[in-house]
Amino acid sequence: MKYIFVTGGVVSSLGKGLAAAALGTLLELRGLRVVFQKFDPYLNVDPGTMSPFQHGEVYVLNDGAETDLDLGHYERFTNCVLSRHNNLTSGQVYESVINRERRGDYLGKTVQVIPHVTDQIKARIRELSDESKYDVVITEVGGTTGDIEGLPFLEAIRQFILEVGPQNVVNIHVTLVPYIKAARELKTKPTQQSIAKLREIGLQPQVLMCRTEHALDAELRQKLSMFCNVAPEAVIEVRDVAHTIYEAPLMFHAEGLDALVCKLLGLQTPEPDLNNWRKFVERVVSPQKRVKIAVVGKYIDLQDAYKSIYESLTHAAASQDCGIDLKLIDAERLQDGVDGQLKDVAGVLIPGGFGDRGVEGKIKAARFARENKLPYLGLCLGMQVATIEFARNVCGIANANSTEFDQTSSDPVICLLDEQRDVTNKGASMRLGTWPTKIQHGSLAEKIYGSDEVLERHRHRYEFNMKYRDQMREKGFEISGTSPDGLLAELVELRDHPYFLACQYHPEFQSKPNKPHPLFKGFIQAALAHQG
């Protein structure tokens, strides 16, 4: 079993997760079986209770784990399917250590960061060390070297390397080499200091991945190599990608990263075949046509809040040799009317969300899409607002609402799931993870999916109120997918519309570069047809 640890230095947001994911792509294409793990040093047990302002998107796994968005990169860039074992937070580590202490597992001992907390972290790395399944475990450590919170993780990694032997491990440090305009020079000092911090803890990286706005010349590489104690060929230049994050594996390969890592780990592997990946990138970079799609949400100013949705749109568009022009619309700005803001788009997507801020604007956007036969894709809350809209404006149920927004609504067309009625804790308590959906015969969804049963990932507390099913169906609102027992609405569509599909689940968590999700692909095809 081989291990790669990815740490980050100097500043955050250097794209460590992407670097780990893209290295995973290359190793997989060399025939290795790769699995990922993310360590998050914060004290939340999981990011499920954090706001998108704090954390960006919460990425949901098959088993219902609410995780860091880097796990989305890992799943999109490789074939791995992750579970709750692949994201470890300080909150989880301390929770389990304290539970064990209460149980008496450490009876007689003082419980300490070293060895008890670090043992727990090492145990989680070992959990993935299953040679029948994987060849390489890539572990990314969140945060920046030098953070107090990150220390136990780094200490655990130091001990772990001692246990498995340095020949089985590569440490990669992702760092910033800033350009100082006044001096017209790239500066290596922050990287030197970051490495010094790591060495203080007893970790010596073998590979430096240097984020830089300018090329690293031979002299600079030499300097970084000497001061940071890594081989000159292990100083990898990481420039901003020109167009798309999917260029990262190609860039890293050109820099020799995958060959180097395999050499350091003593792995004999063939050169990766990057043809399909390259073709995908070409379609993203220079598509034949373009289509304009509106995303109406609450967090459109945050790049990371709807990450998987934007990626899914990119995958679907590339499959149609098409580029996406995103029009990001703050739902609150539509409260008083759509006002021409959706006139120039070929499709409307409404993502998931919580709380009533912006909801009336989303309802107006859904109405505009329905009335103007504009392709519509509603995801989770996007399905719930489409339901409220149809109930109010087509079925004449004036007070239709979700009990999430109006607990006293006389017509709760969306209401709390039965299983949620006695739930008081907010953490990991929604209807989460993969559940099957039975698709109705003859529906648009069946045509789009080409299947009558699908597995999709969920994250919600509210659901369609089946009491309104018949009344709404009569007017053209079809529930085209349900849970196998028929009790929960999973997918709805409008009979009299070219593409109005909305689902209670999150298809955006299952789209990949060369495997776009059918609902997104159908949406882009419909948008292209709409724009003519």
Ligand code: GLN
């Ligand atoms: N707030 C809604 C619910 O809990 C929708 C959730 C979502 O969009 N993820 O059901």
